[in-house]
Amino acid sequence: MNLIISDHALKRMRQRSITKQDIKHVLRHPLKILSSFQGRKQAVGQINRRSIKVVYIQTESYIKIITVV
Secondary structure, eight states: OOEEEOHHHHHHHHHHTOOHHHHHHHHHSOSEEEEOGGGOEEEEEEETTEEEEEEEEEOSSOEEEEEEO
16 A cells, blocks of 8 residues: 655644554545545544544555545
8 A cells, every 4th residue: 555644644643643554454444435525535444442534535556645533
């Protein structure tokens, strides 16, 4: 999985103690995937009973992480 993480997402990851492994887990095993605006998607998952949303754009060659909540 080729991930590109935006500066904004990196900042949010630090603030919310979310790791790159957490993001990969949510993307691989989402509880649900929602459509968002401008072609973005939201993967919703759980890590240790904590709900995490990953907002991303997917292309054929990479997944760009926009933000994490």
